[in-house]
Amino acid sequence: MAGNDKRRGGVRKTSKKGMVVGSGGQRRRGLRGKGPTPKAENRVSHPAKQKADARAKAEHQRNKRQQAAENTPELVAGRNPVVECVRAGVPATGLYVAQGIDIDDRVDEAVREAKLRGIPVLDVPRTELDRMTSNAVHQGVALQVPPFEYAHPEEVLRTAVDTGLPPLIVVLDGVTDPRNLGAVIRSAAAFGAHGVIVPQRRSAGIxxxxxxxxxxxxxQLPVAKAVNLTRTLKDFKKEGLMVVGLDADADITSDQLDLATGPLVVVVGSEGRGLSRLVRETCDQTVSIPMATGVESLNASVASGVVLSEVARRRRLR
Structure with a gap:
């Protein structure tokens, strides 16, 4: 009979609909904004993030190699460089002379001066000297020098002030070639500068x-490292020094540098990109070197030599 729930196989549904699990506010929260989209280099899986991480890793490795190089003794190879270093009183821990080489006046002088200064003189096989100098052109002699001890920028300024002369300091901005650094130091010493300052990062070392x-x-000349080059230049300006930067698009040419006779900082940038933006903005004046048509630029060491020579000339005539 219809509606008879007593028949065999019939099931009566006696339960009523109970409480239903709700969304718990998920739908409402889902309608909210998630904020600004992160930059590409901050997204974990984005290619820009991977490239940024790779650059950071490469920079870290480069800094580690630079620190390791700065803490490792160096070898100056070649007869003329060795003799010049010994004459200049470069701190050295050993003079290596290859066995069986032809002895000339330079080798004699290097050995004699080394013994007078108490520097050990060691005879080594030529093959061993080849290995030690990584097959450089050593001409049978090499001088081992300890890691260079850098000064602080304040020490350079104090040394300059103590001379009683108008301070003259050379600052390098982004010069990464050690040959250019060495040549700039040589020019700075030749033209009466009181010290050279390099940035702590992205710069050649001694x-x-x-x-x-x-x-x-x-x-002979103090060389300092600056943690922040721009801040160091600003500190020098507070002490009364004028900051002049070498730049192709300059305010004046080097033969118009009237600031040469006063307390002066000469900033030299890299040959490729020149002065960095912040350093250029910190300069009181920019100076270019007059050159013949068709010549684009000079490298850092030559440019600094030209300007420092002009500074020295003006100071002599003062």
Whole structure:
């Protein structure tokens, strides 16, 4: 009979609909904004993030290699560089002379001066000297120098002030070639500068190549490292020094540099990109070197030599 729930197989549904699990506010929260989209280099899986991480890793490795190089003794190779370093009183821990080489006046002088200064003189096989100098052109002699001890920028300024002369300080901005660094140090010493300052990062340091190019003058002139180059320049300006930067698009040419006779900082940028933006904005004046048509630029060491020569000339005539 219809509606008979007693028949065999019939099931009566006696339960009523109970409480239903709700969304718990998920739908409402889902309608909210998630904020600004992160930059590409901050997204974990984005290619820009991977490239940024790779650059950071490469920079870290580069800094580690630079620190390791700065804490490792260097070898100055070649007869003329070795003699010049010994004459200049470069701190050295050993003079290596290859066995069986032809002895000339330079080798005699290097050995004699080394013994007078208490530097050990060691005879080594030529093959061993080849290995030690990574097959450089050593001409049978090499001088081992300890890691360079950098000064502080304040020490350079204090040394300059103590001379009683108008301070003259050379600052390098982004010069990464140690040959250029050594040549700039040599020019700075030749034209009466009181010190050279390099940035702590992205800059060449005093290596064997720089020692060789400087012809030992790095032992006579204080070289300092600045943690923040722009801040260091601003500190010098507070002490009364004028900051002049070498730049192709400059305010004046070097033969118009009237600031040369006063307390002066000469800033030299890299040959490729020149002065960095912040350093250029910190300069009181920019100076270019008059050149013949068709010549684009000079490298850092030559440019600094030209300007420092003009500064020295003006100071002599003062």
């Amino acid at each position: 290596t064997a190549v720089a020692w060789r190019t400087s012809a030992g003058t790095a032992a």
